[in-house]
Amino acid sequence: MSAFEVKYARFQIGQVVRHRLLPFRGIIFDVDLEFANTEEWYMSIPEASRPKREQPFYHVLAENEETDYVAYVSEQNLEEDESDEPLRHPQLGDYFDIDSQGEYRFKAAPLN
Structure with missing residues (x-):
């Protein structure tokens, strides 16, 4: 990446x-x-489905029916969820407040 190339993330915090x-x-x-995870993590992905490093990667409070x-997910493997179903992740309240419209608002980090 050159000094003048600007990178953008397709998705945002709270999405x-x-x-x-x-x-x-x-x-x-x-x-x-x-990509900013460990080499071990990256190499654990089967080569045929290993994403490119030169793209945004997202830290996601993830949930499925079981757990x-x-x-840590590459941009190419994500899409917007339009289900409007509420999330139940136990760490949700550590990072977000929910406003009156049901939108997730990132909690500001306390200043030193």
Whole structure:
């Protein structure tokens, strides 16, 4: 990436998304504009389905019918969730407040 190239993330913090291939949905609580996880994590993905590193990756409070967890997902594998179903992830309140319209609002980090 050149010094003048600007990267953008398609999704934003607080947006509810779902995985394109796997059966989970969740809410984004952090974004890396490029891959920023461990090499071990990256290499654990089968080569045939391994995403490119040069794209945004999202930290997602993820949930499916069986469990809740934190996922790290490439932009190419996410899509907007338009179900309007509420999330139930137990860490949701650690990161978000819900406004009167049911929208998730990221909690501001306390200043030192």
